[in-house]
Amino acid sequence: MNLEVRHANLNDLATLTEIETICFPASEAADAEKIKSRIEAFPEGFSVLTGDEKIIGFINGIRSESAVLTDEMFENANLHDRNGSYLMILSLAVSPEFRGKGYGKLLLRHITECAWEEHLKGVTLTCKPELVGFYEKSGFRNHGKSDSVHGGFEWYEMRKTF
Numbered sequence: 001m002n003l004e005v006r007h008a009n010l011n012d013l014a015t016l017t018e019i020e021t022i023c024f025p026a027s028e029a030a031d032a033e034k035i036k037s038r039i040e041a042f043p044e045g046f047s048v049l050t051g052d053e054k055i056i057g058f059i060n061g062i063r064s065e066s067a068v069l070t071d072e073m074f075e076n077a078n079l080h081d082r083n084g085s086y087l088m089i090l091s092l093a094v095s096p097e098f099r100g101k102g103y104g105k106l107l108l109r110h111i112t113e114c115a116w117e118e119h120l121k122g123v124t125l126t127c128k129p130e131l132v133g134f135y136e137k138s139g140f141r142n143h144g145k146s147d148s149v150h151g152g153f154e155w156y157e158m159r160k161t162f
């Protein structure tokens with residue numbers, strides 16, 4: 001399979017929304033409008049992995065001067081601060097049929113390397129307890145329970161600083 005990582009564009013919107021809907025519970029999944037606003041606010045922070053041009057998964061985020069990811073950021077991509085020192089990851093999703101092949105790790109590494117190349121201070125995300133180990137394997141440190149109530153779940157704050 002010919003793998004490629006590229007920036008998302010609005011032609012991807014329907015497929016990205018479908019993958020997001022499959023990958024996350026309804027209370028947590030971003031709808032098409034939110035995904036569109038994330039692409040528009042920071043296209044360089046929205047990466048798509050394709051295999052033979054079919055979308056396998058994606059990762060997106062916004063920049064912030066604060067190292068802490070807040071629930072408002074999930075709702076409003078316009079909080080993107082292009083001079084911000086940290087990248088906040090809002091969504092990482094791999095289509096179910098492509099899981100367990102290293103693609104999630106690849107997307108995470110890609111966006112982390114971009115942040116490092118841009119001289120940011122670090123990358124922050126929040127995750128459910130069962131995914132703490134997944135992010136630790138990629139060098140993220142567990143900063144304990146987050147204040148987040150996003151989607152009505154419990155979240156841990158993970159950060160990788162450079």
Ligand SMILES: CC(C)(COP(=O)(O)OP(=O)(O)OC[C@H]1O[C@@H](n2cnc3c(N)ncnc32)[C@H](O)[C@@H]1OP(=O)(O)O)[C@@H](O)C(=O)NCCC(=O)NCCS
Nearest residue numbers: 023092093094099100101102103104105127130131133134
């Ligand atoms: C989480 C998700 C992105 C992982 O993607 P993936 O492509 O299946 O993961 P990878 O194959 O890259 O796994 C990388 C490593 O993490 C490990 N891993 C995967 N899922 C894990 C989990 N739940 N807990 C601990 N380790 C895990 C893998 O075994 C692999 O380890 P290795 O490098 O030693 O072989 C994918 O399952 C997904 O899209 N889930 C639904 C959406 C979601 O929850 N996203 C995260 C939001 S915080």
